[in-house]
Amino acid sequence: MMRFLPWAYLLVAFVFIYLPVGVLVLFSFQSGGLPVPPFNGPSLRWYETILSDPDLMGALRNSLIVALGSSAVAVTLGFLAAYGLARHILPGSALMRGLLIAPLTVSYLIVGLGLLIVLTRTGLGLSLWTAAIGHVVINLPLAFAIIYASMGAQQQNAERAARDLGASEMKVIVLITVPMLLPSIAAAFFLSVTLSWDEFIISFLLTRFDVTLPVEIWSLLRSGLSPQLNAIGSFVFLISVAVVLLLELVVFRRTRP
């Protein structure tokens, strides 16, 4: 009896963890109009609906642009700051590190609220750009922390050697530091893309007409349960899983000993 208890627990836990995802994916193939039992299908009609929906596909494109753009900015700024703080002795460096990490301690809602107040007060208005600015704010601390933590003495020696041989600071960064830190730079970039891609509240507060995918899904939710939502949800889930598995196989395999 006691021997089977752990396995029973494991089974129940996995049922709990997979119940919503299973129901989501199963009823995305529903051919009727409601995503609840009884299941009739399988049918791909809801996938056709979402793929030919210009609003959803526009939102998908917007999400990609915001995720890739904001992550590129966050990783670039984070890398430069990490390099500056790790390689130069600056007064107040502990304070600067603290300031760069600070946005991590505050919930996304508060980051979005602050930006919303300033943007509406100054009359700058809201757009996809303002959402991207918010995403850089939340991803910069992570990118900085990840890259800063991976800067060690072995790169520093290679950088010194390059400098002694006459390389300019720019050349040292591009030819020595970036290639040596590539695994952690890539990790920071992909983490940042994942978080931005899925982020809702900042995008919701800071976009107006052009919205990101989570915001578009949110507005579809107001009209109640629909297999269309199942289809878009499953579609996004399968893409994310594919990306995660790809990263596991390609990027992180090499960094493991």
Add this chain to the structure above:
Amino acid sequence: MSRIQSRFQGWGLVAPALLWTTAFFVVPFVVMAAMSFASLEGRTLVWGFSFENYARLLEKAYLWRAIIVSLEITLTVTAVSVLLAYPLAWIIAFRVPQRWQRLALLLAILPFWTSYVVRSYAWLLVLAREGVVNQTMLALGLISDPITLANTRFATITGFVHFFVMLLTLTIYANLIQLPPNYRRAAMDLGANAFQTFRHVILPLTLPGIVTGAFLTFVLCIGDYVTPQILGGNTELTVPQVIMVQLGRRADFPLASALAIVLMGIVALAYLTSSRWLRLDRI
């Protein structure tokens, strides 16, 4: 390279990130804090230094109720998630054979990558009146009429627990796997039974990991708007929901700011109570 030149170069490298964080985080945050002391007269904003908004939090029942509701939900979610995740992490770490562990862990956290809004929607499907749970229980004869599961506090807590069980399983597993196996063997050799080994050896050693995970759960849960909004119905509101109501039709930014500051105060309090055991650098 001279010292002075190096310092200028260093500043130049750090400056863009510092400017970004200052312009788009520090300044908005300070403005928001100042806003919480401003007041609305009709529709015009009057800057000043009044505690009016904070006083309203104590006077108006729907405001302080929201703080209580948020705290009740968050504390329940944190406790239940830890209690469910610990055995799961334990089983994966010590019962599942070594070569299957990575796979078991990956499977346990895979639904993490469902989109955050979609995850709550999926629970709505599961818990709806015509949903899978009700239909199954009806078919099994456990109930004779569908019961209300969606749009309740129970639904909100279920949605949250689902997410945080995955997160905590990951952090607690990472902790358990770092324990040297000799500690358990030594305790057993010295005559401790399985429970005593757990109580006096494993639990104290994994406590920092548990507290760190629980703190993370607390912070993410109390600041979340989506899950209670989709799953909770509108019978009781959490603090983030009330903040969004203020931003929407009422456009009461001062009150929203005061609520945001209170939310931060609660998180700071949680940090101070758990800081003895927190290892935030090890997340």
